[in-house]
Amino acid sequence: MPAPDHTPDPASAPHRIVAVVYDGLCTFEFGIVTELFALPRPEFDFPWYDFSLAAAERRPGGLRAMGGFRVQVDAGLEALATADTVVIPGWRDRDEAPPAPLVEAIRAAHARGARMLAICSGGFVLGAAGVLEGRRVTTHWRHMPAMKARFPGVELAEDALYVEDRGVITSAGSSAGIDAGLHLIRADHGARVANIVARRLVMPPHREGGQAQYVDAPVQLRPGRSLAAVLDWARGELARPVAVAEMADRAGMSERSFLRRFREATGTTPLKWLRRERVTRAMKLLEETGLALDDVGANCGFGSAEAFRKAFGEVAGVAPGAYRARFRREAAAGGGIRAAG
The missing domain is CATH 3.40.50.880 (Class I glutamine amidotransferase (GATase) domain)
Incomplete structure (x- = not known):
């Protein structure tokens, strides 16, 4: 591990x-x-x-x-x-x-x-x-x-x-x-x-969307239609811009149908979902690498340093530099704490 x-x-x-x-x-x-x-x-x-x-x-x-x-x-x-x-x-x-x-x-x-x-x-x-x-x-x-x-x-x-x-x-x-x-x-x-x-x-570290998706009975996707494969694909493409039309094409739907079904399934929009996924990836890079902040943002698909700082602050509640400082290992710690096993 x-x-x-x-x-x-x-x-x-x-x-x-x-x-x-x-x-x-x-x-x-x-x-x-x-x-x-x-x-x-x-x-x-x-x-x-x-x-x-x-x-x-x-x-x-x-x-x-x-x-x-x-x-x-x-x-x-x-x-x-x-x-x-x-x-x-x-x-x-x-x-x-x-x-x-x-x-x-x-x-x-x-x-x-x-x-x-x-x-x-x-x-x-x-x-x-x-x-x-x-x-x-x-x-x-x-x-x-x-x-x-x-x-x-x-x-x-x-x-x-x-x-x-x-x-x-x-x-x-x-x-x-x-x-x-x-x-x-x-x-x-x-x-x-x-x-x-x-x-x-056995649960995701962060659930997308809000509780509106649970009020009364949310509309379900049609049998055989799942967004899981599309979401997994998108997570592998975070270093570059991902268009909603591209995701819809992957799902085999029109863009309009995809947007509706995406919200029904997740409670949020594709663009908001992508932003949070990019920030989650940025957290991992900030914790585990010494990449410059601008390079972290670029590796996570943010078009500018300003866009990266704004999105990160809105999702994580702190600036990227402050987040890294909070979790950076100190050299004297001898490599930090390891997981057992």
Whole structure:
């Protein structure tokens, strides 16, 4: 297995993630969090996250979880005081105000700089704590009207799978928590490590399109019609301009039919998909090579340095130079950390 791109500081402790557990726990969202951050990662020979739980409340016999079982948690909300990242894996009822001690603990953690991740309805807990005010956020499409009404000071991204705004990450529906969690891993450890985790999950490291494609029932491609081969071909052509007409021809469709079917299948347009694929390739080159920034952009099909910087900043959230500086190996590290096996 190729070496991941992460070179941790040996003197620093592992990043501490604390997930909040509550009565009526959303089991799937909780499972996502434990799979991403608590599962042992023998494929890496650097420390994974320090993962722990915090009980939002106490109930005799433990906290009930959906599915008929109970969760016994040793630590209470005091655990949030030392968390680097606080995770809210859903919430039992968007119309129920979270307990005051939970709200206060989240406010305190946020005030001292802890990162926040809320999956699906978990955003309502962060909203109650005032964490979302003035930020761009998302939630499940069914919760959008309630989110708008309750927290008018937030900017809702209605067609996003996840959003990060100044250290606060919110996701759409439950499974979008995987996308948000992989984004968090990518921010901490780089694209290659996130890709390895995604492969273990048997899912793409980044899903294209937004949640609009999942509202009600999306129109399906006709039997026997798949865009997979076209997308694989396009990924191999990223160093040069790729026209929509060229992709349509590969798919055996008219350009108009191809555009419609592409959006139905991916939730986005071919040009937006190509831009993200180019940026993803640029991330890999920035992490693994010493190519000049202009050469990285050219190798990824951007027509100018300005176009490269603009697209990279919009997709990755940082400038290409800053991204490289964040993940560049230091010569004294002796080649960095390798993947086990």
